[in-house]
Amino acid sequence: MKFSIVVYAAPYSAEAAATALNFTRALLEQGHDIYRLFFFGDGVHNASRLSVVAQDENNLQQQWDQLIRDHELDSIICVSSALNRAIVDEQEATRHELGAVSAYASSKLAGLGQLIDATLNSDRVINFG
16 A cells, blocks of 8 residues: 655654654555655654754654665655745755755655645555644
């Protein structure tokens, strides 16, 4: 079965982001396909590489990045949500003359059209947050 996962929750504001990560891992372990990950609203914070996490806590952002890279998943960060929350890739950092890139390179900034495409091309779309 082909799934798309939409994450609305920030990494540490609730359990939704961690649950989404664990659910995605379980789907992959069971042999399902992930069509797309889409980070939306506060969920874009899951793609931030600038977060510093205490040593005794799970770094959800790094875990998302690792999962995306290990499985070569299509991962999208909603561009509008990201820009409002200072999550930028190299292109947006250059465009807005910012001094740093804050998004993991494993995810791309894109618009809601990618979410619509995911809905049309997945058997199931699961929302977290």
